[in-house]
Every structure is written in C-alpha cells, then in structure tokens.
Amino acid sequence: NAGVTQTPKFQVLKTGQSMTLQCAQDMNHEYMSWYRQDPGMGLRLIHYSVGAGITDQGEVPNGYNVSRSTTEDFPLRLLSAAPSQTSVYFCASSYSRSTSTGELFFGEGSRLTVL
C-alpha cells in the first residue's frame, strides 16, 4: 500500500515549456486534489476531483489543467510554464470530501522551478 505517489520529486523547466505532474493513489479514494505551497503562505487549492470523470477548479486554477480518467490517477498539467508557477506541489486524496473526518493523505511533494 503505497498511499499517494507523486512524480517527479524535482523538475526544472524553462518558461513556456509544458509538463505533467503525476499523482496516483491506491486507497480507492473518491477525492483527489492538487495544492501549491509558496513561501509564507498556506497551501492553496489548484484543482480537485470528486470522482472519475469529474473535476473542478480550486482557488488558483489558471495555467493548470487536470483530468481524472480513473479513480487512481489525477495528473496536473502545466500548459505553458511561467516563473510564477515555481512552487512546491502536493497531491492529496481522501475517501470523501464531504465527511467530517477531513483526513487528507498527501504525496511527498514535487518541487518545480521555472526559469
């Protein structure tokens, strides 16, 4: 049981390049989400999904795309990287977003630098 697996752990991009951050979970969780963490700020929600085929925008969705073709996978795509997207990205999942337990299971994070 690996939990939430994110790849890559580190990535350096040039402005304008595209890339995909991968996220997979093996806990059969309905809810998956992507956050970014910037210095001095709390985690901010980029996109989330409440099940296969269903995605929605979070607080800071611009410049990012997601899809959820399977329960297990929730990739985050940067279409045309910008220096403002330099951040640490976290994928997180939970059984259901609407339960009061609220426990999110996190990946290890992906540190992205855009030059």
Next chain:
Amino acid sequence: AQRVTQPEKLLSVFKGAPVELKCNYSYSGSPELFWYVQYSRQRLQLLLRHISRESIKGFTADLNKGETSFHLKKPFAQEEDSAMYYCALKDSNYQLIWGAGTKLIIKP
C-alpha cells in the same frame, strides 16, 4: 471572508516546556478545524481534528468559538515534536483553507 491565521512563523521552546501553537479563524458558519503536521523528510499528515476531541502525541486543541481560535497545546514538549504545523478550516464547499504554518523547534 474565510481565513485561517497562524500568527507565529517560528516558535522555539525548550524540551519539557509547554507549547502553544496559535490558530485563529474567520468563518461565518459552524467551523470544522484540523491540525496537520509535517515532520522533517516526512509527508504532511493529520494530527488531530476538533470534532474528535482527541489527544494525539500529547497534543490537544480546543475550539473556542468566542475567540475564534483553535490553539494547539502540549504541556511538556519533546524533541520529536519539532516540525511544521498547519491549521486548516473546512469551508462550506468541503475544501480546506490553510494557515501559513508554524515551524516548531524544540531545543534540548
């Protein structure tokens, strides 16, 4: 506006001393609050949630609706408590709103 504030970026205390990590929130409804922790080289993980009224690793947190606070407390700090601590509020859309975090350092 819904907001979570952790006023201290860094808190440094000696081993054995009491610890209080502050969390204040702004929310118009009935809040659900959580504390998450990230130890060095480990993943962010849930520490405790107010609805469970539990004590985890000696930590407790009481929801004070009058003061809109959810401070995390431990009577006697241990070196293994050194970590980043995040307070989070679940909003009406079931999303978590996060504080900026407090880095806790326990000095030997």
